[in-house]
Amino acid sequence: MRLFQTVAGLRTYLATCRASKTIDCQIGLVPTMGALHSGHLSLVKRAREENTWVVVSIFVNPLQFGENEDLDNYPRSLERDLEECKAAEVDAIFLPSVGALYGTEDLSDKSRLFQVIPPPEMMARLCGAYRPGHFEGVATVVSKLFHIVQPDRAYFGQKDAQQLAILRQMAADLRFPVEVVGCPTVREADGLALSSRNRYLSLEERAIAPQLYRGLQAAKGLFEQGEMAREPLLEAVSLTLKKDARIEAQYIDLVHPATMEPLEVIETEGLLAIAAYLGKARLIDNLLLKTRRPIIAIDGPAGSGKTTVTPKVAEILGLLYLDTGAMYRAVTWLALDKKILINDEAAIAELVSQCTIRLEKPEILANNTPSLRVWINDQDVTTAIRSPNVTAYVSAIAAQKAVRATLVEQQRTYGRNGGVVMDGRDIGTYVFPDAELKIFLTASVQERARRRQIDLKEKGQGDFSLEQLEADIYERDKKDSSRAIAPLRQASDAIEINTDHLAIDTVIDQIVSLYREKIGISLTTDDVSPDHHETAD
Numbered sequence: 205m206r207l208f209q210t211v212a213g214l215r216t217y218l219a220t221c222r223a224s225k226t227i228d229c230q231i232g233l234v235p236t237m238g239a240l241h242s243g244h245l246s247l248v249k250r251a252r253e254e255n256t257w258v259v260v261s262i263f264v265n266p267l268q269f270g271e272n273e274d275l276d277n278y279p280r281s282l283e284r285d286l287e288e289c290k291a292a293e294v295d296a297i298f299l300p301s302v303g304a305l306y307g308t309e310d311l312s313d314k315s316r317l318f319q320v321i322p323p324p325e326m327m328a329r330l331c332g333a334y335r336p337g338h339f340e341g342v343a344t345v346v347s348k349l350f351h352i353v354q355p356d357r358a359y360f361g362q363k364d365a366q367q368l369a370i371l372r373q374m375a376a377d378l379r380f381p382v383e384v385v386g387c388p389t390v391r392e393a394d395g396l397a398l399s400s401r402n403r404y405l406s407l408e409e410r411a412i413a414p415q416l417y418r419g420l421q422a423a424k425g426l427f428e429q430g431e432m433a434r435e436p437l438l439e440a441v442s443l444t445l446k447k448d449a450r451i452e453a454q455y456i457d458l459v460h461p462a463t464m465e466p467l468e469v470i471e472t473e474g475l476l477a478i479a480a481y482l483g484k485a486r487l488i489d490n491l492l493l494k495t496r497r498p499i500i501a502i503d504g505p506a507g508s509g510k511t512t513v514t515p516k517v518a519e520i521l522g523l524l525y526l527d528t529g530a531m532y533r534a535v536t537w538l539a540l541d542k543k544i545l546i547n548d549e550a551a552i553a554e555l556v557s558q559c560t561i562r563l564e565k566p567e568i569l570a571n572n573t574p575s576l577r578v579w580i581n582d583q584d585v586t587t588a589i590r591s592p593n594v595t596a597y598v599s600a601i602a603a604q605k606a607v608r609a610t611l612v613e614q615q616r617t618y619g620r621n622g623g624v625v626m627d628g629r630d631i632g633t634y635v636f637p638d639a640e641l642k643i644f645l646t647a648s649v650q651e652r653a654r655r656r657q658i659d660l661k662e663k664g665q666g667d668f669s670l671e672q673l674e675a676d677i678y679e680r681d682k683k684d685s686s687r688a689i690a691p692l693r694q695a696s697d698a699i700e701i702n703t704d705h706l707a708i709d710t711v712i713d714q715i716v717s718l719y720r721e722k723i724g725i726s727l728t729t730d731d732v733s734p735d736h737h738e739t740a741d
């Protein structure tokens with residue numbers, strides 16, 4: 205693990221890293237203010253899993269602290285932080301001075317500083333209403349970090365939901381080529397959100413602090429019974445907090461998680477957010493309340509059966525099968541139709557950035573109708589995408605970064621309303637990390653080789669030895685697991701199903717049963733709840 209205090213040093217290191225690799229490498233950044241706890245380390249762990257290199261910045265940013273706030277008292281534990289990062293296999297720590305980041309040590313006269321100003325509407329409520337200048341400070345320092353590190357992904361906690369929303373919008377509006385990844389809030393066993401500022405709590409206050417989470421839970425209970433209106437939800441929180449006079453609520457609010465606009469009723473999702481003082485400590489917390497149909501993510505190595513299983517699961521449960529392959533085929537078809545060279549990645553990036561793919565499951569599945577209709581830019585390409593020409597080039601298209609980035613965004617748009625099932629290598633870890641049901645299908649190399657041998661024979665594509673096929677599958681697994689883009693990974697909360705000794709129908713039945721157990725869906729697809737209430741914290 206390397207330590208850098210200067211911009212030049214870190215930039216040179218990262219340039220050397222990038223130059224040292226022939227394959228596409230990715231940098232993950234975890235910005236922090238130090239005093240690391242398990243919440244921070246959950247971000248580092250996620251960054252470690254998803255990137256070639258991980259950079260953690262530790263910088264208590266004066267610009268985001270108000271005059272009467274705790275800049276001088278903010279917890280600092282650098283030696284321990286470095287030990288934690290080393291144990292977490294962080295590649296580089298960025299420890300800049302104020303001067304290294306701002307060009308001056310004196311930030312007292314803000315009129316002489318370049319700053320990044322978030323949309324006032326995003327700062328009008330929640331912490332922005334009580335911490336004037338805070339989010340300008342956050343946005344300014346994070347944009348500097350984005351320019352210096354140039355990460356592919358940057359990781360932030362859901363605990364700081366308004367910060368996450370603002371930085372996500374900043375990356376989009378200022379066209380940073382950085383994916384802002386939101387990570388779940390890590391909590392103590394009693395529900396208190398981990399925070400560096402928890403250290404300000406006395407023993408007595410620490411015992412009271414979980415009341416904040418209990419207040420959110422009271423509203424969650426109402427929500428899960430179908431209450432979607434603002435006032436009853438806020439009242440449930442308020443009544444719980446008022447049970448202890450030592451809790452001084454600063455705000456209790458319900459806003460849209462992306463725009464921070466106040467909500468009178470939850471249509472698809474709402475952010476229930478609170479801030480309260482307990483003695484000197486100002487604590488914040490929130491819950492994401494979602495009313496959407498469930499999502500199923502099915503991952504697994506090539507040959508595990510996921511491509512066969514997934515559309516059938518979708519059909520049985522009345523869910524939309526988000527056929528990734530069909531989406532990549534549609535882009536390939538369009539490129540061929542526009543006579544764009546498949547290896548002209550710039551032209552392909554231009555094309556895919558301006559295309560819209562629509563997938564629809566026919567209302568009535570007659571015998572010879574496809575289980576999914578596919579449009580690209582309103583052209584029905586359901587049949588055309590299965591042509592030998594498209595088949596010949598789809599892999600080359602799917603390997604292009606711009607194509608994947610665009611299609612993942614379109615897949616996630618489908619996911620916002622839920623009711624989808626999707627298969628791939630990283631659906632449960634990357635595309636839909638908040639999927640309600642995650643399945644990881646496995647099968648031994650031997651079994652997958654056996655299946656492949658039968659498949660090739662049936663298609664008249666040759667008679668290969670099992671030894672050869674096993675070697676090919678072993679190599680394919682290694683390649684898929686080490687990809688920089690869309691690596692094969694099993695989500696920690698995925699349910700593994702080994703299909704070695706299972707018929708396809710049995711695998712399908714197991715997944716359908718798991719869905720009904722986990723999501724509580726009755727036996728007929730007509731009864732699928734149109735608005736499953738789900739919370740994330």
Ligand SMILES: Nc1ncnc2c1ncn2[C@@H]1O[C@H](COP(=O)(O)OP(=O)(O)OP(=O)(O)O)[C@@H](O)[C@H]1O
Nearest residue numbers: 236237238243360361363364389390398399400401
């Ligand atoms: N409990 C947590 N779960 C998940 N992420 C967290 C948690 N606490 C902090 N983070 C994230 O870690 C990153 C660094 O946060 P920061 O260094 O300010 O720590 P903090 O615990 O939020 O401190 P503070 O007391 O200032 O809130 C931010 O993206 C923040 O959202």
Ligand SMILES: CC(C)(CO)[C@@H](O)C(=O)[O-]
Nearest residue numbers: 235236237265342345364
């Ligand atoms: C993102 C951040 C590191 C910027 O200083 C800070 O706001 C924090 O720790 O959440």
Ligand code: BAL
Nearest residue numbers: 237268269338364367
């Ligand atoms: N994560 C909180 C940053 C701040 O309060 O400044």
